[in-house]
Amino acid sequence: MPVPSALGYANFIGDVSYSSQTLPSNFTAVCEQIESQFTALESVVYWPGSEDYALHTEHWSLASSLPAACSVAPASPEDVGAILRLVHATSTPFGVKGGGHNSLPGASGTAGVHIGMHKFNEVVYHEDTETAYIGSGLDWDHVYSALGEHDRLAVGGRAIGVGVGGLSLIGGFSWLTAERGLAVDNIIAYQLVLPNGDLTDVSADANPDLFWALKGGGNNFGIVTRFTVNVFEQGPVWGGLVAYPITEQELFIDALMTFNEARDVKAGILTGFHVDTSSSDGSFIFAILFYNGPTAPAGMFDKFLAMPALSNAVLPDRTFLSFLETYVLPKRAGQRMFAENINVKGYTPELIRHMFTEATADTLGAFSVTGIDAAILPIQDTGFKTKALDTAWPPHRQFMLLPAYLEAQFDDATHDSTVRSELQQLRESILQVALAEGQYPSDTTLRYEYLCSAGPAVTLDQIYGLSVARLRQVKLQVDPENIMGLAGGHKIVS
Numbered sequence: 001m002p003v004p005s006a007l008g009y010a011n012f013i014g015d016v017s018y019s020s021q022t023l024p025s026n027f028t029a030v031c032e033q034i035e036s037q038f039t040a041l042e043s044v045v046y047w048p049g050s051e052d053y054a055l056h057t058e059h060w061s062l063a064s065s066l067p068a069a070c071s072v073a074p075a076s077p078e079d080v081g082a083i084l085r086l087v088h089a090t091s092t093p094f095g096v097k098g099g100g101h102n103s104l105p106g107a108s109g110t111a112g113v114h115i116g117m118h119k120f121n122e123v124v125y126h127e128d129t130e131t132a133y134i135g136s137g138l139d140w141d142h143v144y145s146a147l148g149e150h151d152r153l154a155v156g157g158r159a160i161g162v163g164v165g166g167l168s169l170i171g172g173f174s175w176l177t178a179e180r181g182l183a184v185d186n187i188i189a190y191q192l193v194l195p196n197g198d199l200t201d202v203s204a205d206a207n208p209d210l211f212w213a214l215k216g217g218g219n220n221f222g223i224v225t226r227f228t229v230n231v232f233e234q235g236p237v238w239g240g241l242v243a244y245p246i247t248e249q250e251l252f253i254d255a256l257m258t259f260n261e262a263r264d265v266k267a268g269i270l271t272g273f274h275v276d277t278s279s280s281d282g283s284f285i286f287a288i289l290f291y292n293g294p295t296a297p298a299g300m301f302d303k304f305l306a307m308p309a310l311s312n313a314v315l316p317d318r319t320f321l322s323f324l325e326t327y328v329l330p331k332r333a334g335q336r337m338f339a340e341n342i343n344v345k346g347y348t349p350e351l352i353r354h355m356f357t358e359a360t361a362d363t364l365g366a367f368s369v370t371g372i373d374a375a376i377l378p379i380q381d382t383g384f385k386t387k388a389l390d391t392a393w394p395p396h397r398q399f400m401l402l403p404a405y406l407e408a409q410f411d412d413a414t415h416d417s418t419v420r421s422e423l424q425q426l427r428e429s430i431l432q433v434a435l436a437e438g439q440y441p442s443d444t445t446l447r448y449e450y451l452c453s454a455g456p457a458v459t460l461d462q463i464y465g466l467s468v469a470r471l472r473q474v475k476l477q478v479d480p481e482n483i484m485g486l487a488g489g490h491k492i493v494s
């Protein structure tokens with residue numbers, strides 16, 4: 001049966017489905033039916049009140065942890081198929097959770113049937129083809145740990161805890177992107193449960209249109225149970241996190257501009273600042289420095305290393321995983337987090353100064369916002385261009401657009417709409433400066449935002465630009481009844 005839009009949830013506010021917190025009924029009976037239809041021994045239903053339920057419905061941001069009727073953990077693709085058939089037959093909203101890091105409420109949480117993919121957790125290295133099977137329910141650090149036993153690495157997330165499922169379905173910026181492209185450029189096959197519950201293998205040969213659409217199309221085309229990805233030999237790396245006083249903005253900008261001139265594909269950086277709204281003592285600038293080799297050449301990082309630092313965890317000759325462990329990002333248990341991003345060509349000193357000036361306690365502090373993070377993520381475009389596959393996202397590779405990330409941490413759910421609106425205004429003011437500085441494309445058809453932290457007001461056209469028409473065609477073929485529209489997030493409508 002088609003998914004009725006009159007249900008008032010998980011359908012389309014513009015092109016975006018957003019909140020599912022006001023559902024009319026409970027879906028316990030559907031959960032019981034799912035439980036009775038599971039065939040794999042390890043498939044299980046977790047009920048409200050249990051520790052497992054609490055663990056698996058928890059998301060990185062409290063605002064994304066919705067009160068599901070149950071949390072189901074299928075252990076086979078067939079059981080994923082059974083769930084999809086049942087939620088379709090009963091028009092039950094559902095959420096698919098990988099690592100739970102998406103901060104848009106309803107993108108992977110739900111008030112209906114919560115599907116935890118954590119039992120899809122295999123990592124199988126194929127030495128003959130230099131590829132690996134990676135379960136869609138893993139976090140990237142578990143993948144790196146398993147591949148590390150073979151001195152291998154894959155193109156995946158840059159932080160501990162980020163999920164394979166979500167990141168691989170939206171694009172995927174990695175520490176290896178300057179060398180090897182995006183995560184989507186390194187996926188060579190998908191094991192996919194189609195929206196109608198059937199299991200299929202998707203590759204460039206087997207189903208080229210769907211293969212293209214899965215490269216960036218998010219949770220719109222079914223539920224992926226396994227990715228087959230390229231892997232590479234990986235030796236020791238250099239790097240770690242350095243933190244600086246928030247007052248060192250000009251030295252920081254100067255160091256970043258010097259780094260950007262180096263154009264070394266083995267070098268990476270992830271920087272930004274954190275504002276503590278209650279005390280400037282808790283605010284700081286951070287720079288995560290990375291070089292894909294046991295030591296970094298002199299020059300590009302020198303100014304970062306010479307700046308007065310609060311702490312410095314940079315080390316040579318370390319494993320990739322130990323490098324990631326220097327900056328485990330706090331889950332901030334119990335905190336709501338909203339994020340927005342704006343994709344820019346690059347970062348000028350003026351643009352960064354504007355971010356520092358606008359992302360302050362004065363702008364957001366009044367609304368129970370305890371912290372604001374702004375992240376600046378420059379990446380050299382070599383791998384983005386040379387390793388590019390034909391992908392739904394990004395919709396073109398004429399130039400690389402990088403997310404400038406904004407996040408507000410706050411406590412009070414009654415401030416949700418105010419915080420969202422303040423964050424959107426902050427994004428808009430940064431967008432205007434980026435436009436004036438030539439860092440935001442003036443040709444609207446060449447813009448593309450990143451699904452990673454796209455807010456609820458960001459439309460499909462803004463995310464997918466030139467890919468929208470083809471995405472709608474594939475959607476019509478694969479999911480004519482819009483079964484995936486019962487799950488939240490940014491929805492492609494045929």
Ligand SMILES: Cc1cc2nc3c(=O)[nH]c(=O)nc-3n(C[C@H](O)[C@H](O)[C@H](O)COP(=O)(O)OP(=O)(O)OC[C@H]3O[C@@H](n4cnc5c(N)ncnc54)[C@H](O)[C@@H]3O)c2cc1C
Pocket residue numbers: 060095096097098099100101102103107108117136137156157158159161162163164165166167169170171172173174218219222223224225329452453487488489
């Ligand atoms: C701390 C932090 C660090 C980050 N680092 C990076 C980074 O280095 N590079 C980068 O590109 N992005 C990064 N991100 C953004 C991140 O990639 C996105 O938030 C992504 O959606 C997270 O994936 P997940 O599986 O953890 O999230 P989830 O919230 O579990 O899922 C996100 C979306 O994917 C869907 N989904 C998940 N699994 C499946 C599946 N198997 N089949 C179908 N749909 C599925 C969900 O339904 C949901 O819509 C980071 C985010 C955070 C919070």
